[in-house]
Amino acid sequence: MMTAVTSLLSAEQRAVLALWTEVNASLSAYHKLISNFGTAGLAWNAKVEAWRQLGIHSTHLKRHEQPEQTLTTIDKIQQALLDGKYGLLFADQPDYPAQLLEIYDPPPLLFYRGDKARLQQAQIAIVGSRKPTAHAQKITFDMAQYLAQAGYIITSGLALGVDKRAHLGALAQSDAEYQGRTVGVMGTGIDVNYPNHHDKLFGQIIDQGG
Structure with missing residues (x-):
């Protein structure tokens, strides 16, 4: 079960984190899912079979079959954010590096420390x-x-x-x-x-x- 730190992130941001975790930071798999389902939330809530039909790698499918592990990972990340251990930027936020958005496949999120x-x-x-x-x-x-x-x-x-x-x-x-x-x-x-x-x-x- 998610803790109170879930309020740090919106539902869609948590879904982005969930997808990114389950595809093990694979940009090709992430963008394929977003392209097919439209949003990270819809993609993450989709059935494993729907992912399989898209040709998503079997290791990603196994993670998607165990959402409780993904939720635990997100909970740990949110706690780290709350504790100030690092920060997190999403590609649709104004603080995300504009230059990075110019490349072919920018990552959907960035962890950072410092300024x-x-x-x-x-x-x-x-x-x-x-x-x-x-x-x-x-x-x-x-x-x-x-x-x-x-x-x-x-x-x-x-x-x-x-x-x-x-x-x-x-x-x-x-x-x-x-x-x-x-x-x-x-x-x-x-x-x-x-x-x-x-x-x-x-x-x-x-x-x-x-």
Whole structure:
């Protein structure tokens, strides 16, 4: 049974979360369901057989057959939102990154930590080798530092090597006006810091306003 934290999200938002959970973040499966049923609510309330007829993968069907597990997951997410552990943006909300809506298949939701306003600002992505040369590390750091001072948000993947140097370069600002101009994309999920020895970097990004 859902708890009182369900009031944080509308019924349709909970349905979006439910679908996203049951298709295991598969954009193709999610969009197929929305295209066929019209809304996340109608899609989630549809019978398993209706999903099967659409060619939805068997692993997704198994999750759809066990809605109580999905509801438990949503309940945990809502509790985390209530506790302020992270935030959540849906694609139909004004705070959802406008640039992301321009791609072919934007995700229906985004979990975030820190200043969500950074997601709306002009960004430049810097990614690369996990084992860069010393020269590449210096170039990456200097470039990120310069671009952040020029007003850009430096987006990278929080990985070892080039990614880390890009984040650190963006954070290395003496003027408070330019601090926090970096966004880290967390491929392992919002509640899993990976690699875990980058915990200090995660904290530094948040503390400086990223």
